[in-house]
Structure formats: C-alpha cells, structure tokens
Amino acid sequence: MGSGVTPAGTGPALLRLEEVVKHFPIRRGIVFRREVGRVRAVDGVSLEVHQGETLGLVGETGCGKSTLARCMTRLYDLTSGRVVFDGHDISRLPQRQLRRLRTDLQMIFQDPYSSLNPRRRVGSIIGDPLAIHGVADGAERQRRVQELMVQVGLNPEHYNRFPAEFSGGQRQRIGIARALALHPRLVVCDEPVSALDVSIQAQILNLLADLQERLGLTYVFIAHDLSVVRHVSTRIAVMYLGKIVEVATAGDLFARPRHPYTCALLSAIPVPDPDLADRRSRVLLAGDVPSPVDPPAGCRFHPRCPKARERCRLEEPRLERRNGDPEGHVTACHYPVGPDEDLARAAGARGDGIGDAVGTGGQHGDR
C-alpha cells in the first residue's frame, strides 16, 4: 500500500508512516479485566511527510486524526506498523531514547486552555523544554524564553504571568513558543486553531506560516475545517474512520476530488456568495460515522457512500493512483468520482438500499 504514496516532489521524506495501527482495547471486569473489544482509532495508515512541506490532515471528529498525530510523535505506542523519522525507525524506541528525539519532533495542541499548566508561570512553561534537555539555565534560559516570546508575538515582559492572564490566541502563541524552543524540524499541529475565534485563527495561521518560512519547519497540520487546511497545506490527506482515503496536493484535491467522501467534505465548505451557494449542489451523507469499534467491512465508507456497490461491501479499496490523476494523487475508492460527475444527484438516487444504486452507473469508465 505504501508504494502508492509517492512524493509530490517537494523533498525527501522527513517522516514516513508504514501501516500504522493504533487500537485501544475496551476492557470489562474489575479484578480480571478481559478485553471485550477494540476501538480501531487508526487502522493501517501509510503516509509520507516531506521536508519543508505542510501536510494537511482532515477528517470528521472522531476519525482518528489526533490519535494518528500522537502516534507520529510517539506519545502513544503503536499497536503495529512503523514510524520512520529522518531515516530512523522510532516506532519501538523506549521512552528514555525518545526523549532525545523530542528536540526534533514537537507538537502544538488543540486546546490552549488545557495544554498549559494553570499553576506555572509562562516563562517556566516555555522554558520547560530548555530545562529538561539542559540547553540553558538561569538568566540564559530567561533570555532565550523572552526571545521566543518575541518571535511568536508575545510581550516578553509577561514572562512571569500565569496562563490565566492571557487570551486564547495568546495562549496558543505560548504553546507555539514552547514547541519551537528546541528548534524542532517537524511540528505536528493538532487542530491548533479550532478552539479560537475566526479573527484570531487567521493571526495564528499567519504566525505559523511566517515561522515555517523563517525556521524552515515542516508541519503536519490537523484540522476538521477544510478551508483552514487549504490555506496552509502543500498536500492534503483525507482521513475517514481510521484510514486515509485520499492524498493529493492542495490544489489538485480541491480542483479534482476523486473520493466521494472528499467530495462530500468539499461541498460542505460554506460559500460566502449566496448566488453561488444556491447554484452549488451539496452532497449530503446519510447517517452517522459508523463506530470504530466495529467498522464496516470492505470500504469503510460504503454505508454512507452515494456510489456504493456490491464490490465496495466486499473488497477494501487500495490507496493508489487512479486513471487520469497526476503523480502523487492517490485515492482509496473502487469507483472514484469523475471530473464532471454530480455526486449530489447520485446521493438522491441512491434511496436506502446499498446495492440498489444502479442509476449512478455509467460514469465509471476509469475502472
């Protein structure tokens, strides 16, 4: 499967995920805890992150984005699969050796309110990485921390304040400063702006872009908001129920989405022009995301897919390049959406039986 994920030519792979699987066991019983099921949060993900790019990772809430982020940074142990960072397999490293890796691999967290310790002063929070890795002490540490604060747009005089004295956007800047303290090469941003006001979102996104340019950072940018991801990403990976369903460059994905799920996500982006919004057709998905405890067989999207057929229920589609797509655009779908296909009509024609979607045929010439 990994062979299908070829680089789009931005650079060598800094981080490579190979069939990464993370299951959380569900246990019952008090004394003798037996496993009664597993949440398949991430179920076989292969991805590459290239040096200097921003890889956007989108998907609905609960699709495993954050779990995947924590697998990348090894905050979670993998159930199986490999994480290769800069040529070194880090998926089985013990915690002690992982600590050295932390200088290169950092994370920005979603909630700026819970990701900062309320009982510690900002200077000590940002200086934490410097203290842990013995980079700087005393006055030198304070100087470095205040430089970082300037770098992310905070007033260095606020060194001794507590997180509660800052606004959400400022708190996220503190989180960014902490992540940058050790000059990392890869920063995994786990929904860094979704807890912020829209006006603040833009400021933080611009700050991240600015820092990337100045410091030569590589980002993995996770979000459920496609318009945000489009703004920042070089390439975008779409995730559904623990699996990657489509990867393409940002422009390509928005111009020619192939997976029906991607089409549905794209059609859900609000359009500011009401006339345009009227003319545009929305792809409405039936039902909810299935439980990751018991994911559907075959293609995981088939119970909600307007184009689902018998084959989708039986055979899991491979994530590979489909007919007519540029190099690096891979889709996990047996019947990818064609360039002029109106998926909204197919959704209407589908009714409720899964195998009954006969009317949608005729456009699968690429298979």
Added chain:
Amino acid sequence: MATGEPVLAMERADLELGGEVAARGPWRLAWERLRRDRAAIAATAFIVFISLVAIGAPLVAHLTGHPPDAQYRDTGLSINGIPVGPNRTFLFGTDELGRDVLVRVAYGARISLLVGAVASGLAVLVGIAVGMCAGYFGAAVDTLLSRFMDVILSFPLLLFAIALVTVVGPSLPLSVAIIVFFSWAPVGRVVRGQVLSLREKEFVEAARSVGASDLRILAVDILPNLAAQIIVYATLLVPLSIVFEATLSFLGLGVVPPTAEWGSMLAEAVSYYQVAWWYVAFPGAALLFTTLAFNILGDSVRDAVDPRGERMFVRG
C-alpha cells in the same frame, strides 16, 4: 537547523526595557482572600496563642513556681484530699495529686501540637506519595495500592491500637506511628482521584511531548495542581490527629504518666468532675478550642484556595 538567533535589534531593545512584572498569582489571591476572612484571623490568632503557650510552657511553670509534676499536698489539696479550685496560687485549680492544672495544660499543649503537626505532616507525605503513584501509573500499581488503602480504611483502628500498645508498650513515637498509619489513606484516595483526572490533561501530554520524565511530570506539573487540596487536607488533619492522640492517651494507650497530656488529664478528671469542675473544664476547653481553631482555619483555607469558590461567592 536553519534558525540562528532570529531576534531583531529593535526587539532586543524592547526586551531590555522589560523588567520583572509582579503578577498576582493564584497563591497571592488566595492569601488576600484569607486575610480578609475574620474567622480565619481569629482561628489563626488562637493557634498562634496556643503555640506560644506550648513553647513557653517552662516559662509558665517558672512564673507560677510550679513544675508540671510537682505535687502540692498541703496547699493543692483540701483536708479531705479533694483538689482545690481556682485561686490565686493555682489559677486553674489543682488535680487529685495537688498538681497545678494550668501548668499541666500548658505542657499538654506541647504534646498535642507536636503530635498534631508531626503525625498529620507524615500522613500527608505518605498519602501524597502513594496517591500519586496509584493515580499516575495506574493499572496494576493502582489496583494494588487502592486495595491496600481500602484495607487500612476498613481496619478497626482502636482494636488495632490497643493490641499494638499491649505488645509494644505505650510511647509517644508509637502514638504518632499509629495516627499516621490510620490517617494517610484518605489523603491517598483524594490525591489519587485528582491525579487520575490531571494526568489526562493536555498539559501533561505537552510535558511528555517536550521530553519530561515521569518523575518530572509528577513533581513539576502535577504536584503544584494538588497543592490546594493538600494544604486544605493537612490543615483539617491536624485537629483529627490531636483528637486521635488525646483519645489514645485517654484510653491509657498514649503517653506514659506522669507526663502532662490533655487526653490523660481528662481520663483522670472523669472520676472527679462532680467535685472538681476545673479539672475537666480546662484541659477539655484547651482541646476543644484548639481543634475548633484548626477546623475553622482549614475551612477558610479551602474557601481561599478553591478557584471555584472565587466565582461563586465572595467572603469578607
């Protein structure tokens, strides 16, 4: 890494302008709330007073001219051998052996406060250590330690204490050990519960993502967040320990006579309460007001440090 030192000259100038900024931290706010609380001030005043009495017990003995164990059979007992009531020589009266109750109450404060402070301090330390391990490491460690706490909480403490004292013989260190053994488990439970919720916080994950070790996370990130609860619990544990110690001494399981101690004084006074009210009243009042003061202070501290109390109501 292509970073260098990306600080511009102008920014550096700003940086030098910026000095220390005094921030009103949560502790500072709690302190100010506490200072405005009249009940807390009164309780603290009493605690300071009784502490001074404890420290100055030899001075009290010197001023009255009555050592704590000296028996005044001529002046301190009536012709019938009954204790004499409060008078100019014996301000708090005497006990059945003609000893000065005032001096003995002052000396008793030493033991009560010492045991209260030492026992509750040790119990809190043990409770924090066990609770943090159980809550943070979870799994088998948690199961083991939690069950151990359950066992201790379900122990028949007085039976255990009586049995142990019978075997080992009564002494002050043994009293402290018994009190610690029975007091740390509730602290451990509270701490475990707190840690259980704290370790799921994103800031703990953030600490791990910058490479902090478990020990560092526990000490730097989790412990400060427990401080409020711990301080409250410690303040409320002091009166419990004092009462517990007095109970042991009352039952003859604590300090050995003739050492002056509130609990053992009360035990002896029980036979004389009909003829010598002062013998019961003064040690009893000392015990009552000391524990009451610590309890009031504990409640006030809780009001002051609980961040939720801040928004719900303002005292003062």
